[in-house]
Amino acid sequence: MKIAFTAPMKPLDHPVPSGDRTMGRLIVQALEQAGHAVRIATTFRSWRRQGSDEIQGAVRAEAIREADRIAEDWLRTGYGPDLFLTYHLYHKAPDWIGPALADRFDLPYAIVEASRAPKRQKGDWAYGFTAADAALERADAVAALHNADAQCLRALVPEDRLEVLLPFLDAAPLQEASHVPKPLAAQPLSLLTVGMMREGDKTRSYEVLAEALRQLQDRPWQLTIIGDGPNRDYILGLFPPEKIAWLGALPPEQLPTQYALHDLFVWPAIREAFGLVLLEAQAAGVGVVAGDTFGVPDIVRNGETGLLSPEGDAAAFAANLGRVIGDPALADRLGHAARAHIAENHTLAAGAQRLDNFAQRAVRNHFAHARKKQG
Incomplete structure (x- = not known):
């Protein structure tokens, strides 16, 4: 399938190496190994070191403008993804772009590596926490990379949309x-x-x-x-x-x-x-x-x-x-x-299989939910 991809925590072309950037690149590599065509929808970075309603409100406004730009590009070029996939979502790096495009084009929306810290519901990060929760609620499938994160996500994400997708590498x-x-x-x-x-x-x-x-x-x-x-x-x-x-x-x-x-x-x-x-x-x-x-x-x-x-x-x-x-x-x-x-x-092949199953699950959940709304 055609997959539009973004990484709001750290774009894949970020100049500073890190495990997060490496894992994002591995996800794209594994999806391509599984036969999917991945396109980087945007390199927009929503992560900020400090939080406040004013700071994150300004980031949201930038993100919505970027989503509008992407939508215009897709309409002009005729690009139509089968899935929008976001890598690494949390209160410091919410995703406004994926949900906006998924709603506009009626796309399945999925998140790999999500985490949730309820203590951030109040205080400087409340705006980002609410935004991240909204993306999680919109998602048709959510993957945590370990069980500790999955445990915190269960309060919001139903079991039929949540899984643990263990990390992998090019071994x-x-x-x-x-x-x-x-x-x-x-x-x-x-x-x-x-x-x-x-x-x-x-x-x-x-x-x-x-x-x-x-x-x-x-x-x-x-x-x-x-x-x-x-x-x-x-x-x-x-x-x-x-x-x-x-x-x-x-x-x-x-x-x-x-x-x-x-x-x-x-x-x-x-x-x-x-x-x-x-x-x-x-x-x-x-x-x-x-x-x-x-x-x-x-x-x-x-x-x-x-x-x-x-x-x-x-x-x-x-x-x-x-x-x-x-x-x-x-x-x-x-x-x-x-x-x-x-x-x-934990090989690349194992990761490709897990990600393929996850992407298929997101698509199934999306259309099952659509049928349920219609019926």
Whole structure:
């Protein structure tokens, strides 16, 4: 089918790399692999760092003008999509364009990666919360990327329109790298972390990791850090220089080799939706030690492909990491299970199948609702 696509949180051509941008691109790639023709309807970004009725009211006005422009273009060129799909909707990034076009052209409307925070019904984000809720109510199908988000959505979205669509990745380059022979894990354990060095949750994750490793200062480990950003000097200063190697920010094509060279991936995952890096590490045959934030337990099998600890708990994180440092064979077992887990559940092909089923469901729901209104 022909699918019109938008990503109001972060357009796919945004210059700043992130897991959100990568996941949006993967969704388009998977839909095309499933045989759909995807067109980026707009690169309009509704996300704002600060909220208020005035700020978001102005964004809404811009969005409606953009929807009018798109409608005129579709009418002029004869383009007629079968589905309008929005990626990543919440109170800071409402979607006014998709619902407006879906109503005007009687289209099925679907949302992938929706989240809902009821505490935002009042205060600076009330306007955006109401707008996001309106889009959710209009949607013919809604997909959360993990069960924690789905639980919050159930208060508004009926079960026949809601599902959990587990995240996925293009695992092929990582799987290929994982087949290059490497020695069994041994002391000192070779640890890897990958994360942007920006303020907020990323820096907090580095702080928790550094605190956990301080508790294991005398144990045999070496840490490779991949990432860069405005907080680089502060973050690198958290770790003992003799026990780390900082590689800076690497292009995506160099990451598979780095994953596969290491024994264990470590990331506290503070406020992560699920953590694309955790998928990447596992695809490369590397087990993980991570925080159990939001969707992380949906992609990491605790005790099988990784060891999870409560979010932000440095002592618990250190305890899990200490288990693996003391038993390097455990790192190998986690890595083997991780590779098989990703191959079975989180590949691009698996994502293409799930998205195809989701798109078909949205279309069925739309026309079933139309028939019900007519009859």
